[in-house]
Amino acid sequence: MRYLTVVIIMLLYSSQLQSQTYEVGPYVGAANFIGDVGATNYINPNTLAFGGVFKWNRSERHSFRLSIIHADLEADDLDSDETRRQLRGYSFKNSVTEASLGIEYTFWEWNLHNFKPQVTPYLYTGLTGIKYDDFYLNAREELTRNDSKINMAIPMVIGIKGTLDTHWVLALEIGARYTFTDNIDGSNPEEFDGGQNLPSFGNPNTNDWYMFTGITLTYTFGRKPCYCNF
Numbered sequence: 001m002r003y004l005t006v007v008i009i010m011l012l013y014s015s016q017l018q019s020q021t022y023e024v025g026p027y028v029g030a031a032n033f034i035g036d037v038g039a040t041n042y043i044n045p046n047t048l049a050f051g052g053v054f055k056w057n058r059s060e061r062h063s064f065r066l067s068i069i070h071a072d073l074e075a076d077d078l079d080s081d082e083t084r085r086q087l088r089g090y091s092f093k094n095s096v097t098e099a100s101l102g103i104e105y106t107f108w109e110w111n112l113h114n115f116k117p118q119v120t121p122y123l124y125t126g127l128t129g130i131k132y133d134d135f136y137l138n139a140r141e142e143l144t145r146n147d148s149k150i151n152m153a154i155p156m157v158i159g160i161k162g163t164l165d166t167h168w169v170l171a172l173e174i175g176a177r178y179t180f181t182d183n184i185d186g187s188n189p190e191e192f193d194g195g196q197n198l199p200s201f202g203n204p205n206t207n208d209w210y211m212f213t214g215i216t217l218t219y220t221f222g223r224k225p226c227y228c229n230f
């Protein structure tokens with residue numbers, strides 16, 4: 001036990017000597033849904049999205065990133081350019097909360113200890129867990145809310161960020177989420193109906209997407225990192 005305590009203390013001391021640079025701050029933006037209900041525009045923000053983001057700048061070209069974002073997705077066939085959807089007239093509102101973990105890669109070197117103005121485009125991807133409500137068509141052909149469900153999504157984000165001073169970073173990004181479900185809009189209730197044969201509609205071969213368009217304002221802290229180990 002004594003030797004284990006010594007090892008733990010040495011590891012903690014070593015990690016402090018290699019302390020990294022971190023960023024933390026809010027995310028504010030807007031969201032839109034892409035699926036079998038509503039408009040088919042890829043970027044068409046119509047609801048508020050908000051949350052927070054944390055980054056660990058592990059090198060001058062990449063960082064590990066964790067974010068939690070919430071949005072109330074809305075879609076209405078009357079907003080579509082397709083006559084078929086307009087005549088059908090379906091609409092829904094669904095709350096989506098996501099927790100995403102992945103890697104952010106910068107196009108150019110990003111060194112927050114440079115103390116010079118910096119701007120760089122970046123890409124982000126990883127794995128996202130989403131919580132949302134299932135929907136189904138009732139006997140009156142109205143989309144009706146069912147139980148909450150947890151599923152997965154893949155984020156694909158592009159953005160640009162720049163330093164405001166030695167401690168603040170402002171970023172603008174647009175990101176698509178490809179989900180592992182086709183029932184955020186209630187078009188494929190077979191995912192949960194348990195043999196009830198609830199009616200489906202739309203294209204069963206395409207899953208749902210949603211988009212976030214927003215900004216982050218992060219505060220940076222931590223001693224100058226050593227990038228040589230990873």
